[in-house]
Amino acid sequence: MTQNAPFFTPDRSQYPAKKADGTLDIDIASGKYLKLWQGPNHPGITGNMSVELTVCGDEVVEGKTHVGYLHRGFEKLMERRTFIQCFPIVCRICVPEPDFNEYCYAAAVEELAGIKSPERADWIRALILEMGRINSYMMYLGGQAGALGLGVIGQWTTYARDLMLDRFEELTGARIYHMFIMPGGVRDGLPEGFDKRMEETLREVESTLKDVYDVMFCNAVFKKRTVGVGYIDPALVDSYGITGPNARAAGVAKDVRKDQPYLIYSQLDFEPVLGQDSDIFTRADVRRRDVLVSVDLVRQILAKMPRTGPLMATVPNVLHWKIPRGETYIRGECSRGEYGYYLVTDGSGYPRRVNVRGPSYTHAVSLLERMIVNLNISDVASLMVSLHTYPPEIER
Amino acid sequence: MRELHTKLKSLFPVGDLTEQRSNLGFVTVPQEHLRAVLVHLRDREGFTHLVLLTAVDWLEAGQFQLTYLLSNRTAGKDLGVRVMLARDGATMQSIHDVWPTAATYQRELREMFGIDFPGSPRLHEEFILEGWNDIPPYRRDFDTLKYAQENYSERPGRVTHDPAAHMKQKLNSGGN
Numbered sequence: 001m002t003q004n005a006p007f008f009t010p011d012r013s014q015y016p017a018k019k020a021d022g023t024l025d026i027d028i029a030s031g032k033y034l035k036l037w038q039g040p041n042h043p044g045i046t047g048n049m050s051v052e053l054t055v056c057g058d059e060v061v062e063g064k065t066h067v068g069y070l071h072r073g074f075e076k077l078m079e080r081r082t083f084i085q086c087f088p089i090v091c092r093i094c095v096p097e098p099d100f101n102e103y104c105y106a107a108a109v110e111e112l113a114g115i116k117s118p119e120r121a122d123w124i125r126a127l128i129l130e131m132g133r134i135n136s137y138m139m140y141l142g143g144q145a146g147a148l149g150l151g152v153i154g155q156w157t158t159y160a161r162d163l164m165l166d167r168f169e170e171l172t173g174a175r176i177y178h179m180f181i182m183p184g185g186v187r188d189g190l191p192e193g194f195d196k197r198m199e200e201t202l203r204e205v206e207s208t209l210k211d212v213y214d215v216m217f218c219n220a221v222f223k224k225r226t227v228g229v230g231y232i233d234p235a236l237v238d239s240y241g242i243t244g245p246n247a248r249a250a251g252v253a254k255d256v257r258k259d260q261p262y263l264i265y266s267q268l269d270f271e272p273v274l275g276q277d278s279d280i281f282t283r284a285d286v287r288r289r290d291v292l293v294s295v296d297l298v299r300q301i302l303a304k305m306p307r308t309g310p311l312m313a314t315v316p317n318v319l320h321w322k323i324p325r326g327e328t329y330i331r332g333e334c335s336r337g338e339y340g341y342y343l344v345t346d347g348s349g350y351p352r353r354v355n356v357r358g359p360s361y362t363h364a365v366s367l368l369e370r371m372i373v374n375l376n377i378s379d380v381a382s383l384m385v386s387l388h389t390y391p392p393e394i395e396r
Numbered sequence: 397m398r399e400l401h402t403k404l405k406s407l408f409p410v411g412d413l414t415e416q417r418s419n420l421g422f423v424t425v426p427q428e429h430l431r432a433v434l435v436h437l438r439d440r441e442g443f444t445h446l447v448l449l450t451a452v453d454w455l456e457a458g459q460f461q462l463t464y465l466l467s468n469r470t471a472g473k474d475l476g477v478r479v480m481l482a483r484d485g486a487t488m489q490s491i492h493d494v495w496p497t498a499a500t501y502q503r504e505l506r507e508m509f510g511i512d513f514p515g516s517p518r519l520h521e522e523f524i525l526e527g528w529n530d531i532p533p534y535r536r537d538f539d540t541l542k543y544a545q546e547n548y549s550e551r552p553g554r555v556t557h558d559p560a561a562h563m564k565q566k567l568n569s570g571g572n
Binding site for chain 1: 414416417419420424444445446447448450451452453454463466469472474476495496497499500517522523524525526533534538539540
């Protein structure tokens with residue numbers, strides 16, 4: 001952290017004492033401290049959330065995450081919808097990478113209903129998930145650079161993401177909410193000439209990444225402000241429920257695709273991308289290299305996938321679909337970490353309970369509140385973006 | 397998964413194992429033994445990752461089910477530990493000192509289901525809702541439609557028709 005650099009010794013004489021219950025004794029009226037709201041309307045915030053900062057000088061002494069700005073009660077809504085009516089709702093839970101909701105929900109319903117999706121559908125599902133991952137990372141890279149004033153990176157990555165959205169559009173008919181992975185399989189196969197156009201898009205993604213590497217990762221300002229800032233101790237990984245690139249940048253090889261391979265990932269050749277230094281720079285670099293892994297996986301999937309065969313399993317009449325009592329948990333490795341659906345059924349035509357486990361739930365609340373202490377105000381935005389959080393998966 | 401269950405059964409009065417998949421099981425534990433079971437699973441059996449903590453409302457049975465889903469990454473196994481609580485005055489011991497992240501889940505459960513976790517940090521601070529004064533909204537007996545009708549007004553110009561009557565009227569008037 002900047003304040004821990006050897007040439008800077010922070011003045012802690014004004015720091016608040018701890019009360020008996022462990023909370024800080026902050027007396028705003030004393031004039032030593034200032035409350036500062038970063039968000040919900042702030043360029044340095046990830047989506048619709050806010051962090052209530054208490055600062056002493058320009059150092060943060062306490063940070064509290066506030067969510068609830070876009071709570072739409074998805075989990076409650078789903079309890080009043082039939083299983084097929086839930087299918088178009090779930091993707092709304094995460095805007096930049098909606099496909100994991102579709103996959104986890106579909107797989108949970110299939111498991112409890114005793115349905116097996118066809119092999120060809122599994123390959124197409126994996127293809128869509130990897131395409132979504134590339135998009136999500138591209139958005140992240142733009143955000144991470146933007147938090148440090150490198151606005152041009154966001155424009156380049158948005159260009160590459162837009163090309164991928166074109167591929168989504170020709171495959172699924174939609175750019176953002178695809179509603180393609182249905183319980184039972186997928187809605188359609190690949191259109192004619194898709195492979196060729198996808199290859200062109202992947203080359204553009206690779207070329208954009210090369211530019212991003214040169215301008216962002218080799219940039220002196222970016223390095224100065226991210227190397228050594230926002231360190232996550234690998235010992236915290238399990239106690240704080242850290243998953244995905246945030247854990248992998250700390251050297252912990254947590255990747256659901258390898259640990260508990262789902263869909264067809266056991267047939268693909270890849271290694272989880274690892275980092276060592278566990279700072280903002282390493283997390284950004286792990287994600288950049290992860291895009292390249294995903295690009296390779298898309299190529300592998302297109303080369304290996306079966307081109308003929310059914311796309312949907314036989315599903316009961318969806319208007320009268322009742323699923324026996326049971327409960328299950330399905331997880332997948334999304335761009336931010338472990339995404340999962342806990343589904344409980346009670347034998348009726350409606351889910352008894354759907355619980356969405358989004359990786360941001362732990363990253364943006366308990367982890368962020370711990371990491372933000374003693375940080376300089378100017379590094380808060382960069383730290384928050386580096387955890388890659390999406391508020392809707394916190395409040396669902 | 398069965399071996400683990402046998403081992404657990406020899407130590408704690410746990411219920412039967414529901415084997416959902418070869419790598420996912422669910423087991424019910426009495427309320428007072430939960431903490432000991434969780435600590436044992438974390439320290440001795442390698443279930444170091446608390447995946448989620450959530451509640452299911454079994455309104456008809458007058459019970460809440462709390463599910464603590466734990467994961468052992470090296471063995472690739474997940475175990476859901478269930479606790480059944482009486483719905484009236486539901487109170488559960490806090491596990492925020494076992495997993496710090498549990499405090500967030502417990503805050504949400506208190507707000508959304510009205511389950512109390514004495515001692516959990518910042519439990520009574522608002523998490524998602526603001527100024528909520530109705531019954532906790534994720535309980536099954538909270539009627540979202542009724543709440544919306546009582547608290548919000550309909551958008552002007554919006555008319556709801558009974559489909560059958562509407563079509564009949566349309567057809568009889570020559571489609572105009």
